[in-house]
Amino acid sequence: MKSIADIKAIRDKMKGQINLRDNKDAEQEIRIVVGMATCGISAGARPVFNAFVDDVASRQLRNVKVTRTGCMGMCALEPIVEVHIPGEDPVTYVHVDPDKVRKIVANHIVNGNVCTEYLIGEERK
Amino acid sequence: MRELALNILDIAENSVKAGATLVCISVRAERGLLTIEIADDGCGMDAEFLKRVTDPFTTTRTTRKVGMGIPLFKMAAEMAGGTFRIESEKGKGTTVRATFELDHIDRAPLGDLADTVVTLIGGGCKSDFRFEIGTEKGCFEFDTRELKAELDGVDISEPDVLVFVRDMIKENLMDIGGERL
Ligand SMILES: Nc1ncnc2c1ncn2[C@@H]1O[C@H](COP(=O)(O)OP(=O)(O)O)[C@@H](O)[C@H]1O
Ligand code: FES
Ligand SMILES: [Mg+2]
Numbered sequence: 001m002k003s004i005a006d007i008k009a010i011r012d013k014m015k016g017q018i019n020l021r022d023n024k025d026a027e028q029e030i031r032i033v034v035g036m037a038t039c040g041i042s043a044g045a046r047p048v049f050n051a052f053v054d055d056v057a058s059r060q061l062r063n064v065k066v067t068r069t070g071c072m073g074m075c076a077l078e079p080i081v082e083v084h085i086p087g088e089d090p091v092t093y094v095h096v097d098p099d100k101v102r103k104i105v106a107n108h109i110v111n112g113n114v115c116t117e118y119l120i121g122e123e124r125k
Numbered sequence: 126m127r128e129l130a131l132n133i134l135d136i137a138e139n140s141v142k143a144g145a146t147l148v149c150i151s152v153r154a155e156r157g158l159l160t161i162e163i164a165d166d167g168c169g170m171d172a173e174f175l176k177r178v179t180d181p182f183t184t185t186r187t188t189r190k191v192g193m194g195i196p197l198f199k200m201a202a203e204m205a206g207g208t209f210r211i212e213s214e215k216g217k218g219t220t221v222r223a224t225f226e227l228d229h230i231d232r233a234p235l236g237d238l239a240d241t242v243v244t245l246i247g248g249g250c251k252s253d254f255r256f257e258i259g260t261e262k263g264c265f266e267f268d269t270r271e272l273k274a275e276l277d278g279v280d281i282s283e284p285d286v287l288v289f290v291r292d293m294i295k296e297n298l299m300d301i302g303g304e305r306l
Pocket of ligand 3: 038135136138139192194195
């Protein structure tokens with residue numbers, strides 16, 4: 001059974017990569033922010049957060065941070081996700097679910113194409 | 126909320142917002158009772174505000190906005206034949222404790238505690254967390270301070286680290302029957 005001590009292998013792998021990253025592009029971090037107020041949680045923000053973590057880990061995207069925040073001010077549109085890419089305007093996705101997460105990562109985070117169908121006012125049901 | 130683990134996430138978020146340096150979360154299932162406790166050393170609340178926070182509908186005219194997180198957790202406990210208590214002291218911290226009859230028909234399942242842990246410890250928040258999960262088959266503890274010591278500077282919210290922690294918690298929960306609560 002895994003224990004905390006088993007993290008060592010992952011730590012050593014990360015350390016090598018982090019050194020490379022620090023030298024190159026410390027400012028180039030992409031931030032994904034998931035709203036995690038009561039309304040967000042009950043609308044499904046936790047599986048959305050975890051889907052981002054899984055996708056970013058399995059694609060080994062080294063400059064992407066998944067973070068959470070509280071109230072995003074639009075309960076009816078939760079789960080809400082903001083994507084911050086350095087040098088670009090932040091993008092807000094609404095009614096996000098794990099399937100949409102995979103598309104947001106593939107199309108927007110990896111390939112730079114905003115998923116316009118998940119923006120406010122564009123969501124189809 | 127469909128799962129008590131979602132309530133735990135929501136209540137522990139209050140602790141993070143309250144600036145807690147340490148949040149202790151304990152889940153125990155023994156002798157027919159499920160007990161969930163979330164204790165923090167955050168900013169706390171004064172007695173008058175505390176009363177309003179627990180009963181937003183029975184108290185008169187709220188001057189400050191109060192949310193639904195605490196009332197929802199209280200309702201979940203009382204629906205399941207349990208009890209709810211919140212203690213808080215300004216400047217010291219807050220402890221929320223709810224009990225549930227394990228076999229009560231209206232008790233929500235505990236749900237995915239591993240996902241709740243990952244969401245709490247990831248996401249770039251500064252608080253440390255200590256988790257204790259106990260059943261009649263055994264007990265499992267996890268402390269982010271110990272994990273951070275092993276990580277030696279690597280960020281705890283790196284997705285690779287979080288995936289590892291989720292798997293570790295799942296395995297340990299399975300071992301004590303905690304995934305079926
Ligand atoms: N652990 C805590 N420490 C300090 N203040 C708290 C804590 N938990 C709740 N509060 C206060 O009670 C309020 C209501 O909490 P809650 O019912 O969870 O709704 P919300 O978080 O949406 O405001 C919070 O906004 C906060 O002011
Ligand atoms: S309380 Fe729902 S978005 Fe703020
Ligand atoms: Mg709350």
